[in-house]
Amino acid sequence: MWMVVMFDLPVVEKAERKAATDFRNALLDMGFEMSQFSVYMRFCTSPMQVETYCKHVEEALPTGGRVNILQFTDKQYERIISFHGKTRQAAQKAPDQFDLF
DSSP, X not given: OEEEEEEEOOOSSHHHHHHHHHHHHHHHHTTOEEEETTEEEEEOSSHHHHHHHHHHHHHHOOSSSXXXXXXXXXXHHHTOXXXXXXXXXXXXXXXXXXXOO
């Protein structure tokens, strides 16, 4: 399964920018990869692992802003259509469960 954390956090004041940066760093520390600036993805091996990471994300939430978590299967991930500029990118294969690096 895949988890996607999408967020829109306030960054007007210095304290808000720090909170947003701390949240991004917490996601990276949890093993998420940045897909876009406010979109982070992580592969999970089971629905229980998704729930565990949802709790960790909840603990790291800053005050204010909006955070959404999506979850979907490998088969659904393989159907993603991506563009870089106007160029369509080749389909990405989902990683094997036991690939560590």
